[in-house]
Amino acid sequence: MKIAFLTLFIIGVAAASDSIVLVLAPVEPIPALTRVDSESFTQIAKPLVKDHMIAVFQEDDLSFNDFLCKSNRSEQQSCYSHLQNITPSTFYMRVDSPVKVLEKLDPNYEVITISRSGKLEIPLKCKAGKVVFLRFSDETGLNREETLETHDIAISNVMKQVSCPTVFMYTSTPAKDVTVKRSRRALSVGETAAPKGGIIFSDTKFQIFYTTLNVKIGSNPTKAITVSSMKIDDHNTTDFTVTLSSSDAADVITFDIELQKGYYYMKQLTYNKDTVFRTNDINAPPAFSYFCGNLTVYSAAGDQLLWNSVQFQAPFGSAVKTVNTNYFEFGESWNCVGFVSHAILAGLFVSAILLAILFVGICWMMDINTMDRFDDPKGKTITINTNE
DSSP, X not given: OHHHHHHHHHHHHHHHTEEEEEEESXXXXXXXXXXXXXXXXXXXXXXXXXXXXXXXXXXTTOOGXXXXXXXXXXXXXXXXXXXXXXXXXXXXXXXXXXXXXXXXXOTTOEEXXXXXXXXXXXXOOOOTTOEEEEEEOOOOSOOHHHHHHHHHHHHHHHHHHOOSOEEEEEEEOOGGGTTHHHHXXXXXXXXXXXXXXXXXXXXXXOEEEESEEEEEOTTSOOEEOOEEEEEEEEEETTEEEEEEEESSTTOEEEEEEXXXXXXXXXXXXXXXXXEXXXXXXXXXXXXXXXXXXXXXXXXXXXXXXXEEEEEEEOOTXXXXXXXXSSOBOOOSEEESSOSSOHHHHHHHHHHHHHHXXXXXXXXXXXXXXXXXXXXOTTSOOOOOOTTX
């Protein structure tokens, strides 16, 4: 029974990495239902990337049933009315981790979000040997059929915009990348993303990402700050100043990043040059990125600066992977919430008390002994001397 469960588990893990791939180019056909491993797919894709750019359209939760869907307008029309008319095309039912294979072919691959109408949020620069992943922006209020029809039109519009030799592919989005890469890689500097995205500013020495930034001064209502640019002023190799400027000249945020004892710290966080906030606990090692879901800092007068889903990193010489000329990949998260919280300490304290009570009770039970003398009702009464 254990062997059967283990076999099913291994099969499930292997199937989870398989994806459908539709290649809109003349490539080697594979027999139906045959699984294409990573090495075989590399041999298929590698010749294509030599003289062409590869543009990969990624669909969330793409399955074989999606290719069988019918349009809401006509039961005779497919949801992929544009895609099915493109020739030549080759359909691979099961490909092992095709996205990872393509990422290895071009380590400096780019991820771009496509709007509903097929508009690219970042201009696509053609170059042979380049791999670009094109992901669709979040659709709201649409069923699956309407979503696929919309994406079919968007794919057709994007293909018309590309003039250089390009091989187009259509596959699924890896589950772990559905939200992360879209928010951090598909944005140009200072550009606001979809509802699940945010704003990112990047420099070779410092990179920051967040979704919202608000400030509350005194009794005034909370004010949203829209940052439009970031500036880095170097002091020395272990100290520089970051300035986040808004379109409103009054909304300027500055802070220092200092490297001390193997950690980089955020210090002297200032709003409008006169309001200073406390940032004693904001630090992380250079190989890690500092992350906080809701970061609120306070001034001496009680003013508040509120960051939502903020993440930043100052590598200070640590090795980082460059996504393109504008961004680098964040390191592992150094979370603002410590592992040992007040709730965990309270739970450990109560557990220690209960274990102490249990230990004492067990010791008392083990100390109970059976009586070694019994009184005989028909015999003489037992007399025990005090000396005994």
